[in-house]
Amino acid sequence: MTRKIAVLAGDGIGPEVVGEAIKVLNRIDTSFEFEHALVGGAAYDDGGHPLPQSTLDLCRKADAVLLGAVGGPKYDKIQPPELRPEVGALLPLRSELNLYANVRPAKTIDALSSSSPLREGRGKMDLVVMRELTGGIYFAKPRERRDGGDTAVDTCIYRRHEVVRIAERAFEIARQRRNEIVSVDKANVLETSRLWREVVTEMAGQNQDVKVSHMLVDNCAMQLVRDPSQFDVILTENMFGDILSDEASMITGSLGLLPSASLSDPKDGQVFGLYEPVHGSAPDIAGQGKANPIATILSTAMMLRYSFKDNEGALRIERAVEQVLNEGLRTADIMSDGCRPASTIEMGDAIADCL
Numbered sequence: 257m258t259r260k261i262a263v264l265a266g267d268g269i270g271p272e273v274v275g276e277a278i279k280v281l282n283r284i285d286t287s288f289e290f291e292h293a294l295v296g297g298a299a300y301d302d303g304g305h306p307l308p309q310s311t312l313d314l315c316r317k318a319d320a321v322l323l324g325a326v327g328g329p330k331y332d333k334i335q336p337p338e339l340r341p342e343v344g345a346l347l348p349l350r351s352e353l354n355l356y357a358n359v360r361p362a363k364t365i366d367a368l369s370s371s372s373p374l375r376e377g378r379g380k381m382d383l384v385v386m387r388e389l390t391g392g393i394y395f396a397k398p399r400e401r402r403d404g405g406d407t408a409v410d411t412c413i414y415r416r417h418e419v420v421r422i423a424e425r426a427f428e429i430a431r432q433r434r435n436e437i438v439s440v441d442k443a444n445v446l447e448t449s450r451l452w453r454e455v456v457t458e459m460a461g462q463n464q465d466v467k468v469s470h471m472l473v474d475n476c477a478m479q480l481v482r483d484p485s486q487f488d489v490i491l492t493e494n495m496f497g498d499i500l501s502d503e504a505s506m507i508t509g510s511l512g513l514l515p516s517a518s519l520s521d522p523k524d525g526q527v528f529g530l531y532e533p534v535h536g537s538a539p540d541i542a543g544q545g546k547a548n549p550i551a552t553i554l555s556t557a558m559m560l561r562y563s564f565k566d567n568e569g570a571l572r573i574e575r576a577v578e579q580v581l582n583e584g585l586r587t588a589d590i591m592s593d594g595c596r597p598a599s600t601i602e603m604g605d606a607i608a609d610c611l
């Protein structure tokens with residue numbers, strides 16, 4: 257099995273956190289091949305486009321992609337908006353590489369439970385948001401201004417096959433967890449949601465080992481705060497998943513620790529994917545050794561699990577992170593009384609040494 261990893265470090269703290277993730281991967285196995293390419297603002301500065309063709313080509317030749325973060329205030333005003341790092345790099349990476357299944361686990365970590373805004377008595381949260389990532393209102397045309405700029409149009413389209421494939425991935429993930437899916441939509445209003453619910457209901461009939469229920473998105477937002485422990489897998493469309501995954505990640509109290517995977521079609525039990533931390537490029541602390549590399553390191557654990565069929569390696573990384581946190585090592589973002597401060601590199605070293 258080849259293990260080529262395209263590394264897109266990107267902007268802000270991206271290069272720092274990606275550096276630590278590579279350190280950890282090298283400790284797991286020395287046979288990974290890393291090839292670096294520019295993305296985001298860094299690529300825009302270099303050649304005028306946030307996603308150069310050469311970067312896309314490198315990703316296509318790789319078995320997995322490791323992404324840091326893109327964007328920053330310097331790039332927020334670029335015109336046209338299609339050339340801004342988020343829209344001009346992230347969205348086309350997702351669609352060009354067919355990364356339709358976005359897996360965003362959100363789990364409270366015992367050592368950090370005091371930083372959750374919900375704190376005591378609400379039960380533990382351990383859920384995965386399965387977000388459809390290449391369809392819906394993010395991608396459908398037309399998207400335009402009319403009437404001399406006074407009318408704006410965004411279109412939401414879903415096709416049956418797009419719902420089927422993300423739901424299939426959700427059933428697979430649910431089977432590795434607690435066998436429960438809550439499918440989230442807005443079927444009381446939206447036609448795309450009625451199609452979504454119809455398809456998921458049919459599939460639930462064919463997959464009766466998994467318990468499937470349906471929830472409207474506004475209710476889901478409320479239920480997440482009321483009792484997040486009720487959820488196992490949340491299956492939902494692109495924009496609802498964007499919003500709910502931010503909400504879920506905040507409930508863990510440790511946004512800086514959450515990994516994510518964006519996956520394509522599985523082939524022979526292996527799947528091409530892009531792995532990145534949920535947090536952004538944090539330009540305010542870039543280059544100062546303050547960034548928390550844990551989310552990116554945990555993203556490499558997801559990479560081992562999904563793209564390289566190495567569940568054992570993934571567990572080793574996850575246990576190493578847990579151990580280092582239990583021992584009281586903390587980067588600035590998760591610092592609390594009685595803990596020992598660590599820089600980005602010190603945190604990466606400590607986790608690598610645990611392996």
Ligand code: IPM
Nearest residue numbers: 342343346347497498499501
């Ligand atoms: C995310 C981000 C992106 C999204 C933005 C930056 C385009 O919020 O990955 O959740 O909305 O998908």
Ligand code: MG
Nearest residue numbers: 498499501502
């Ligand atoms: Mg988001």
